[in-house]
Amino acid sequence: MLAKRIIPCLDIKDGRTVKGTNFVNLRDAGDPVELAANYAQQGADELVFLDITATVERRKTLAELVKRVAHTINIPFTVGGGIKTVDDVSVLLNNGADKISINTAAYNNPDVITDIANTAGSQCVVLAIDTKKEEDGEWYVYLHGGRTKTETKCFDWAKRAVDLGAGEILLTSMNHDGTKAGFALDITKQLSENLPIPVIASGGGGKMEHFADVFLQAHADAALAASVFHFKEIEIPELKHFLQQRNLAIRI
Amino acid sequence: MNLAIIKYNAGNIQSVLTALERLGVNAEVTDDAEKIKTADKVIFPGVGEASSAMKSLQHTNLDKVIKELKQPVLGICVGMQLLCEYSEENDTTCLGIVPVKVQKFSAQRSTLKVPQVGWNTIYELRSDLFNDIQENSYIYNVHSYFAEDSEYTIAKCDYGLEYAAAVNKDNFYGVQFHTEKSAGIGDRIIQNFLNL
Numbered sequence: 001m002l003a004k005r006i007i008p009c010l011d012i013k014d015g016r017t018v019k020g021t022n023f024v025n026l027r028d029a030g031d032p033v034e035l036a037a038n039y040a041q042q043g044a045d046e047l048v049f050l051d052i053t054a055t056v057e058r059r060k061t062l063a064e065l066v067k068r069v070a071h072t073i074n075i076p077f078t079v080g081g082g083i084k085t086v087d088d089v090s091v092l093l094n095n096g097a098d099k100i101s102i103n104t105a106a107y108n109n110p111d112v113i114t115d116i117a118n119t120a121g122s123q124c125v126v127l128a129i130d131t132k133k134e135e136d137g138e139w140y141v142y143l144h145g146g147r148t149k150t151e152t153k154c155f156d157w158a159k160r161a162v163d164l165g166a167g168e169i170l171l172t173s174m175n176h177d178g179t180k181a182g183f184a185l186d187i188t189k190q191l192s193e194n195l196p197i198p199v200i201a202s203g204g205g206g207k208m209e210h211f212a213d214v215f216l217q218a219h220a221d222a223a224l225a226a227s228v229f230h231f232k233e234i235e236i237p238e239l240k241h242f243l244q245q246r247n248l249a250i251r252i
Numbered sequence: 253m254n255l256a257i258i259k260y261n262a263g264n265i266q267s268v269l270t271a272l273e274r275l276g277v278n279a280e281v282t283d284d285a286e287k288i289k290t291a292d293k294v295i296f297p298g299v300g301e302a303s304s305a306m307k308s309l310q311h312t313n314l315d316k317v318i319k320e321l322k323q324p325v326l327g328i329c330v331g332m333q334l335l336c337e338y339s340e341e342n343d344t345t346c347l348g349i350v351p352v353k354v355q356k357f358s359a360q361r362s363t364l365k366v367p368q369v370g371w372n373t374i375y376e377l378r379s380d381l382f383n384d385i386q387e388n389s390y391i392y393n394v395h396s397y398f399a400e401d402s403e404y405t406i407a408k409c410d411y412g413l414e415y416a417a418a419v420n421k422d423n424f425y426g427v428q429f430h431t432e433k434s435a436g437i438g439d440r441i442i443q444n445f446l447n448l
Contacts, residue, residue, distance in 0.1 A: 002364070002411060003371040003390060040435070045371055070270045076392060076433045096270045098433065121299055123367055123394040168369060198369050221370065251371040251390040 001249035004215045005045035005222035006236060007200060008229040010035060012051045012081070015061045033068045039229070040073040042236040045251055047073070048101065048170070048224060051081030058082065063095045070096020078126050078170075086115050093120055101170055103128040104143040107150070107157070110164055117165030126200070127166040129154060131187060132174040139173075139187045146174050158191050169195065170224065172202040180206025180228065188218035200224050208234060208242045215248050253446065255279040256291035258318070261308035262298035262330060271432035275439060277446065285317045293323055293446060298330030302354070302397070303342035305330055319347055324448040325424050332419065332426025333397060341397050350421045352402045357411065364412045367396040372409050374417045374429070379406035381418065381425055383444050389437045391417070391429040398428065 011018045016030045028034055036047055049069070051062050066079055079092050080101030089100050106113050106127055116125050130142045131154040139154035158169050171191055173184030183204045192199045198221035201214045205225040214220045228234045237252075244250045257268055259281045272279045272295075279295070280287065288294055296318065298305055309315040318325070327335045334346045339354035346354070357366045371390040374382075391409075398415035401408060409417035409428070418427045425445065431438040 001372065002368060002393075005370050070267065071274055074271065074274065074433065074435050074439055076430075094266055096267055098267065121301075123299070123369065167367065196365055197367075198365055221365070 003045070003249045003251045004220070004243065005200075006043075006211070006239060006243075006250075007046045007048055007222055007224040008039045008044050008236070009048040009050060009202070009224050009226045011226065012049050012062070012065065013053050014055070014058075015053075015065050018052070032065060033072050035230075036069050036077070037072050039236065040075050043240055043252065044075065044236055045222070046075060047077040049077060049079045049081075050101070051079065053081075059088070059091065063091050066092055066095040066097050080126070080128060084109075085112065086119050089116050089120060089124075093124065099124040099126050099168070101126040101128045103130065106161065106166075107141065107143055107152075110160065113161055113164040113166055117167070122165045122167035125166050126168045126170050127158070127161040128170040128172065129158060129161075130172050130174055131184075133184070133187070142174060154187055155190055155194070158195060162195055162197055166197065168198045168200060168221075170200045170202060173204060176204030177202070179204050182206065182210040183214040183218065183220070183223065185213060185218040188214060188220050192219040192221065198222065206233070208239050211239060212243055212246045212248070215243065216246065253277070254290070254292045255295065255446070256288045256293075257281045257295045257297060258288060258314065258331075259283040260298075260305065260312065260314060262300045262305045265297050267430075268295060268297040268328065268432050271439075271442065275442060283312055283314060285313065288314070288317055289321065291323065293448070294318075294321055294325045295445075296325055296327040296331035296335070298328065298334065299394075300330055301341060302330060302333055302339040302346065303344040305334060306344055306346060309334070309347075315347060319349060322423060324445065326445045327424070327426035328432070329395060329428060329430060332428055333399065335419070335424055335426045336399055339397060349424050350399075350404050350419050350426065352399050352404060352416065352419065354397050354399050356397050368393050368411045371434075372411060372429075374407040374409050376408045377406065379418070379420055379425070380448060381420070381427075381441060381444050382407060383447075385437060385440060385444075391431065391434040391437060393429045395428060399426070
């Protein structure tokens, strides 16, 4: 059986991990490569690196980081943040990234999804969607890290992205992100059950039970979280045993 | 050891090279027929589409070179599919080294999502390629097409239906999964190939 995936996410700025981390055994908790290796060791199924660097040097710094990660860890990893063109993608893939994640740039220029899929394959295109449930009860797409609202509904954009060639959807609920109150089960379920590609749920995972809920109730293919792993509020081996006991297919 | 990675128009060659470097093994990525013929071992990687990959091989005559290789050859993902007879992907005649057909996961054949992305288990392992690998070990997959189960199957996987996760005929080995991304199990399989 195909296993449900557990994916820690690392936010990167100028080649370093930002947000705090609480890894006692690491010499340098800010080094993304060391953190990544630690997560791989603990049984993470994949990793996501999200680059939030704004400087002009960022592409070079990121490419160097990707190369170091690829030479260190033996599980797949996705790199996102500021990717706009096929050339941006080529640099990252040539340095060893397995997939790229694209968000605002894809919304503004949907053809780039097709361009990347045609050059590198759909399997490496992860479409990230930040979505928020409004008072009308509908989920809308937000851009620019959640700062800009659009009038597009989340499901419509996700469906169109699939047709354009996206290989996976990374769905972050802004209503749930940072709350540790559980994932957005309704929109995750809608996408998981109606799209022919895998859906990664993100935002709100605070307890092990939340991960079980998003897999069992919302049928997510993977679940992503950051600080609960960084601060060791949830340990990956413990989480995976917990999920396995709930009769989920989990790689131990 | 003299290890060659076949260079052609297919993605993922870099990640195979990186995996080997991680294991402390030097390899050369090359499309030079002489270098490929004289290598101790050959790795034939690939991510992408079968018909354009075949055209790329034919264009450089590497299709003939590969068929005549006598040393251990390991095809990975699309590399494995190209070792087969035929692929449904754009109706492609492949190298025909392993006489099995490559089919597409589809709604009729499986109700699951396509491509298969993620970790699944391999079982009924029967090859030195899987020395010290336990039955039902998890390996990482990304694919929409699969090789049918046959007498050449050396590992099986189940994704709505049972298919060949790995094949072997004579000196040719193929794995559908990404052994270079399959954590310690994957590293061990690469090491086993290098030890053949």
